[in-house]
Amino acid sequence: MVIKEIQEYAQIRTKARAYLCYILSRNISKHIEGGIEQVIRNIDSLQKALPQAEAIYVLDGKGEQVIDNVSNNETLKGFGKGEDRSNRAYYYRTMSEHRCILTDPYPSLVSNHLVVTSTFPIYDQEGKLLYIICVDINLRDILRMVHPSSVDSSFGTLSKVVYAAFSAALFAVAILLFFKGISSFMGFGFDISKIDINEMFKATILLTLSLAIVDLVKAIFEEEVLGHEKKENRGDSHQTMVRFLGSIIIALSIEALMLVFKFAITDPSHLMPAVYLIGAVTTLIIGLSIYLKFSRDCVDKEGSCKKN
Known part of the structure; x- marks a missing residue:
């Protein structure tokens, strides 16, 4: 589920930064006069405001940690x-941007979990950097805080169970359609003279619908239950809908072809409904083509049309 968690974090990162920086600014003064003692008092207040924090610590202007980790976890x-953290990405970003920042997820050397770090710089009255307050938060905890519908929340767990149940039900429907399609022409045995073309067309439609549903189940189960990465970088962010619509278009095309053959032989006056069905299929193809074109254009423009 790590990939899904990282994807969710990418979507809520702006909101998470705004929230954490607000909490930090509410509990820590950007300019201090009382030295490290005042900073420690501020950290006590910050720990109460952010009980989800894995660890809170302070760096000086050179990137050296000046106090021991403050944490609710006894092991942290x-x-x-005294540790030198001047080579950490969050230190460089804070020094270059001169503001509160939030990092990408990275593996913690202490807890071995994916964490994010939010930092808050503190200056003296002359604008010289004195300290950097650092707050490490587990990736799953930040998702619970900012994104209540994440995969680790109660709703996220319920959502996975519901999607799994629907996937199982749809797969059962696909199996029934498959066996119905097989049985509709297997009854003819090997006697080719007894084969009914209409039954063959019906069997083809049933098998095509079965394939479409299996493809739909595969996409839903992989993306919503297993949390596999969606292929957004290639413009395939809606594979479930595209694959299903493509299979439906094929099934409708076969149905229209069957009607043309049937009415051409039995009653040519009823050919117009088949023509209307062909027109509807053509409209679906055009609509799907336009959708795919715009989706790929969005990706080509560096994701400007994607959700943030």
Whole structure:
């Protein structure tokens, strides 16, 4: 589920940064006069405001940790003072941007979990950087805080169960359609003279619909239950709909062809309904082509049409 969690974080990162920076600014003064003692008092207040924090620590202007980790987790607190963190990405970003920042997920060397770090710089009255407050938060915890419908929330778990149930039900329907399609022409045995063309067309439609539903089940189960990565970088962000519509178009095309043959032989005066059905299929093809064209244009423009 790590890929899905990273995808969700990418979608809510702006909101997460705004929320964390607001909490930090509410509990920590950007300019101090009381030295490290005042910073420690601010950290106590910050820890109460952010109980989800995995660890809170302070760096000086050179990137050296000046206090031990503050954490509710016994295995993470009470050490770290004196460590050089000047080579960390969050230190460089804070120094270059001079503001509160939020990092991408990265593996913590201490907890071995994916974490994100939010930093908050503190300056003296002359604008010199004194300290950087750093807050490490587990990726799953930040999703629970900012994105309640994430895969780790109660709703996210229920959503996976519901999608799994629907996938199982749809797969059962596909199996029934498959056996019905097979049985509709297997009854003729090997006697070719007894084969009914209409039954063959009906069997083809049933098998095509069965294939379409199986493809739909595969897409739903992989994306919503297993959390596999969607192929957004190739303009395939809606594979479920595209694949299903493509199979439906094929099935309707076969149905229209069957009607043309049937009415051409039995009653040519009823050919117009078949023509109307062919026109509807053509409209679906044109609509799907336009949708795919615009979807790929969005991707070509560096994701400007994607959801953030």
